[in-house]
Amino acid sequence: MMQIRLTAWLWMACLLSGLLAPAGATTQPAQPPSPPAVVEQWGLFEISLPGPADGNPFTEVQLSGRFTNGTQTVDVDGFYDGEGVYKLRFMPPRQGRWTWVTHSNRWPLTNKQGEFTASPPKAGNHGPVGVRFQHHFGYADGTPYKSIGTTMYSWAHRGEALETQTLKALAASPFNKVRMLVFPQTAGVDKHPPTLWPFAGTPPKNWDYTRFNPAFFRHLEQRVGQLRDLGIEADLILHHPYDDKREWGLDNMPREVDDRYARYLVARLAAYRNVWWSLANEFDFIRTKTDADWQHLGRLIQQIDPYGHLRSIHNGKRMYNQAEDWITHVSMQHGMAAAEANRAVLFREAWRKPVVFDELKYEGRHDRRWAQLTGRQMVHAFWSVTIAGSYGGHSEFIPDPLDGTIWLAQGKQLRGESPPRLAFLKTILDAAPLEGIDPIDAFEDLFIAGQPGRHYLVYFGDRAPTEWLPKLYLTGLRDGQRFKAEIIDTWAMTITPVKASLQFKPQGRYNFVAAQPIKLPGQPGIALRLTALDTPAGAAARPALDD
Amino acid sequence: MMQIRLTAWLWMACLLSGLLAPAGATTQPAQPPSPPAVVEQWGLFEISLPGPADGNPFTEVQLSGRFTNGTQTVDVDGFYDGEGVYKLRFMPPRQGRWTWVTHSNRWPLTNKQGEFTASPPKAGNHGPVGVRFQHHFGYADGTPYKSIGTTMYSWAHRGEALETQTLKALAASPFNKVRMLVFPQTAGVDKHPPTLWPFAGTPPKNWDYTRFNPAFFRHLEQRVGQLRDLGIEADLILHHPYDDKREWGLDNMPREVDDRYARYLVARLAAYRNVWWSLANEFDFIRTKTDADWQHLGRLIQQIDPYGHLRSIHNGKRMYNQAEDWITHVSMQHGMAAAEANRAVLFREAWRKPVVFDELKYEGRHDRRWAQLTGRQMVHAFWSVTIAGSYGGHSEFIPDPLDGTIWLAQGKQLRGESPPRLAFLKTILDAAPLEGIDPIDAFEDLFIAGQPGRHYLVYFGDRAPTEWLPKLYLTGLRDGQRFKAEIIDTWAMTITPVKASLQFKPQGRYNFVAAQPIKLPGQPGIALRLTALDTPAGAAARPALDD
Structure with a gap:
């Protein structure tokens, strides 16, 4: 229904604005295949249209398409693909029914219309x-x-x-x-x-x-x-x-x-x-x-x-x-x-x-x-x-x-x-939180990153310590909060759990520390991963400090 | 002459634009002192003018001054300094004769004029x-x-x-x-x-x-x-x-x-x-x-x-x-x-x-x-x-x-x-070149700065070496160029000349090196200063490399 009304309206508009193509301006190659009726969301929907091959199609022919699902409208430019074939490509950003109509300065390419359905994305397609x-x-x-x-x-x-x-x-x-x-x-x-x-x-x-x-x-x-x-x-x-x-x-x-x-x-x-x-x-x-x-x-x-x-x-x-x-x-x-x-x-x-x-x-x-x-x-x-x-x-x-x-x-x-x-x-x-790995406190020597109070990566680089007393900047931590620790060898590609969990207590103005140091291999390229085991009731997460 | 012509012109302009102050709008405090006849370049020239003290002089009175030396014109805003006194300040950017005229939305403050001479700056005055x-x-x-x-x-x-x-x-x-x-x-x-x-x-x-x-x-x-x-x-x-x-x-x-x-x-x-x-x-x-x-x-x-x-x-x-x-x-x-x-x-x-x-x-x-x-x-x-x-x-x-x-x-x-x-x-x-100290080759480990081919500061920080074989990134250097070297103790505040001068030869794609290492004190906070002694004839200064 909508398609028919749109056609009539566009026909009128073209008539009124004098856009009818001059006679003999185009050659008419064989009709390319019809576009598909269903394309997955964020997939590639393509329309091929026969059009003029004479003159310089790259500079003389304008082609665009308007795609709409009723609430969202996307305008895309078409392009000349050689041998009298023009194409329009569209990546549907949402699922459901999309209609389209073309605009061009050449008669055979303008006011073409159609519709298709954007289906749910297939496995592995997460969009752009x-x-x-x-x-x-x-x-x-x-x-x-x-x-x-x-x-x-x-x-x-x-x-x-x-x-x-x-x-x-x-x-x-x-x-x-x-x-x-x-x-x-x-x-x-x-x-x-x-x-x-x-x-x-x-x-x-x-x-x-x-x-x-x-x-x-x-x-x-x-x-x-x-x-x-x-x-x-x-x-x-x-x-x-x-x-x-x-x-x-x-x-x-x-x-x-x-x-x-x-x-x-x-x-x-x-x-x-x-x-x-x-x-x-x-x-x-x-x-x-x-x-x-x-x-x-x-x-x-x-x-x-x-x-x-x-x-x-x-x-x-x-x-x-x-x-x-x-x-x-x-x-x-x-x-x-x-x-x-x-x-x-x-x-x-x-x-x-x-x-x-x-x-x-x-x-x-x-x-x-x-x-x-x-x-x-x-x-x-x-x-x-x-x-x-x-x-x-x-x-x-x-x-x-x-x-x-x-x-x-x-x-x-x-x-x-x-x-x-x-x-x-x-x-x-x-395995890190959705929000990504962010530096934790880059005030002095930055070697800890993660998400405050939840997940930490500690990377020792070339320092190769044989032990480390866990000490974290206070933001997001709670008094008495417990963490699981794992030793990561970034070169040997191993993850070794530390048996005892860590419990953190505030120390001074800036930090929380665990009670005991963690033994480390004394090699370069070692990291630690600390993952929160609990969020102690009644203890508020510490806010960031200005200084 | 010019001052008189300007006065007549401004009088006309004020008359035509209806800017004459309404009767009784101002009080008239005692005349402040006249501005000086001579101010050094980049010195502070100040004009004090009596004006209205009633109403709110900070928000209701506009005052500005136009200063010109014939080729350069500077507009400055005046300000209210309390007790019926308004001021205009000007820092002459060039020496010579400057004339000025005031503009205001209040009659006692507008169309005041004068001139002064900006003299050569005194010792210690280098401008802004x-x-x-x-x-x-x-x-x-x-x-x-x-x-x-x-x-x-x-x-x-x-x-x-x-x-x-x-x-x-x-x-x-x-x-x-x-x-x-x-x-x-x-x-x-x-x-x-x-x-x-x-x-x-x-x-x-x-x-x-x-x-x-x-x-x-x-x-x-x-x-x-x-x-x-x-x-x-x-x-x-x-x-x-x-x-x-x-x-x-x-x-x-x-x-x-x-x-x-x-x-x-x-x-x-x-x-x-x-x-x-x-x-x-x-x-x-x-x-x-x-x-x-x-x-x-x-x-x-x-x-x-x-x-x-x-x-x-x-x-x-x-x-x-x-x-x-x-x-x-x-x-x-x-x-x-x-x-x-x-x-x-x-x-x-x-x-x-x-x-x-x-x-x-x-x-x-x-x-x-x-x-x-x-x-x-x-x-x-x-x-x-x-x-x-x-x-x-x-x-x-x-x-x-x-x-x-x-x-x-x-x-x-x-x-x-x-x-x-x-x-x-x-x-x-x-003592460094006019152009300042610029990093020399920050591609790997930046510890040398200066001006290529002329002047180098080498700062060892905490590394405390006992000797260093001078090695410089090639830009600006010439084959066979000789440098004077001085050992700088940044903490003891001493500068010790190295007896022998250094002669540099190209080494590999990126560097020039001296023939002999320089003995260093093996303490932290040591720097070297290298100063070019000559620019060998016939040897072109090396251009920078893209990589």
Whole structure:
């Protein structure tokens, strides 16, 4: 019923505003398949429409769709997918019946209508990830998202065989986020030219920036979809500086091309629930763009992405102003800061957003100092940023003995010592409270984090004590409260319960202490987990102090 | 000539716009003294004008002055100083002849005119301090300003005898900045009610917020002027949270009163060249104001201060968003971050502004953990923030055995061990290049700072090595370049030249090294100063690397 009324109204509107297409302006390819009648919530609903293939469909044809469930309306841009086919993609944010109608400046594409049902999400589909509790992340369905990311810049530019192998390795890994370049690279860690290019034209740089290469983006989407099906977020890097010889010119496009590229990417990929937008890798090494250019691009994406996927910009040596409003979370390169919770926590304090140390140096054997971490150092850095209430990012620079490939560039296979320990860390994070791990009292030496009065992680790093008298900052604690203690070996991946429970009593102005010390192994990389066993009746939880 | 023409023009303008004062609206007190004919550049030029004392002169009378030297025009607000006297103050930013004319909504105050000459500044007058080289400070005449600050919150509220004694102690101290409260405090570290109050009314809180107490501000100005004459910057704190029992209500005024207070303060004090504006101490402990209130106030002061004096806001536990455009430099409380250059440097990187650790904990013997630093720890923190390319702030919590006064609250007398060592540090800073001390390569462990290729400070902190093979990051260095080395004992305050000069050669991708190690005393708190002796001909200075 509603569909019929809408059709009539739109017909009238088009008539009145003179939008009827001029005769002969379009060719009419074969009718593409009908859209599905049912798509899961946060799944990908796609409409294909035949339309004009003449002229320049990328610049001359506007297409958008309006989706509504009666209370929520979402406008999405369509895109040209080549050979006379236009597409609209939509990720239903709620379950139930959705109707849609198209708008276009071309007659064959406008006023198309339909409806579908968004069904309950299937197992493993938790929706897109957003910011939760100011410094953390969560899926749309309320499930916390504990980020353990990795970087494989060019993995999706390396051909079917290698890409399939990489997907297999990822499936067996702990990683739930992959940082990856949209554009291929010619310098840095991968110098092989790809088989697919983002623009029409001929390599190395005779590009027609007004025409995208749909096959390039279809391939990218295939990989993003495969990551999604593995439960992995795709942190898509739009721009990068790895074209030292200026061979391809993709890092030096005019602003109007950058904008069109961003719009095309959003139109094609925003309906993939696992997409994050990273404006650039090492933005400050792209000498052809100013901070104002990045701000413009960030705000553009903020404005045109109907779902508000996470947005960040990754630095080289110079920090970006991460306080800018379009930035949802900090994507940080900083090896030195991530090596110690006392340092890492300062960015979180400064910017009051989630901080992901996406590049805290890499595990590897490179001659460059950014890829010389031992496995132990990598695991230590992940634990340090965890205690700092932040998140780490992994990658490896350990060349394959046969073909020289490295995980950081091509993916293929994990060879480092850290990944199993990061999988172990992930089980610790998953067992933590919903609200995440927050620093507890960063006033002097920060080595305890968790949720006050409920859950604590104590990380001793390189200090390797043989015992520790449990002493906690008072916030959230109650006089006489009892805790279970477990000794965690972050390298051996063991959790050993401490037999006796701990009972805490106030000590001085700031702390609560247990009666007896806990014996510890005297090795580096040891942590403790303290979990509240009770909340003593009649004892009030202590409030935080100003000083 | 010009003066006469201007008079005629203004007379006409007033006539036309109907601004002639209504009959009987004013009383006419005795004529105040004429303004001086000569004032030094960056000195204080003051005009006193008789005007209406009836009604509420603070809210009903507008007065401003326009000062011009023909090429530069400065508009300043006047203020009511009580007993029928209005004043206009002006700090001439350039030498030469300045003319002025007043504007007012009251006849006796408008269209007054005159001129004076700004003479060359006297010895010790370097003009106001501003930001230089992004992370540092300098006086208007080009002299670098190396900040060694101290805090004495209530020193100007303690009566003539104590205040005079404090000024004497300051004159003998190394400090060139004092953080001080404009309003008195009833809690925190000083609970004595003052004799002067900022508003008309009766203590503890029957204030008429529409009427200031000029005597209170005249007293404040006297102290600010005395600091100026000692070469000390007055970092004036407009708001503070130290009124626990809500006795006085000065931390809970309506926005319109806060704004009027800011305007009055700027009108009275902006012409003092040594004024800095600190919006608040521990802003986050003032629960009655939001971040939006602070931003409003910061932008208001930015707009109304004709000289653009430095503006900051000091935090308690929660960081303010120091990226906001009105903030000229970061005024930071952070004890843990200042304890290590590796930590301190991160705020500088994050905010790209000068960072002053105005509160890095205090030297003292307090039961609170923010005032328990030993003298050695205080000196270490100053050196750490120096290597981080930032600045430190001192204070003491060491009660006077007779009357219990402490420097942090009342001033009076320095008792700690750090001040002589901070004086020594100041001589090191003063001998550094004009551009200041910047971190050299904060990629791994930051302990070297200076200016690349010219001047290095190497600070070993607690590591106490017995020797060190000089190794510097390559930027700015030339193959074969020679340096003079001096061993600095930051505690004993000695500088010992190393006999042989050092010659540097490239080593690997990142560094230059000397041929021989330098023997060191094996004690904590040792630094090295390396000063370039030559710039070898034919050897190019090495550029910075991306990685």
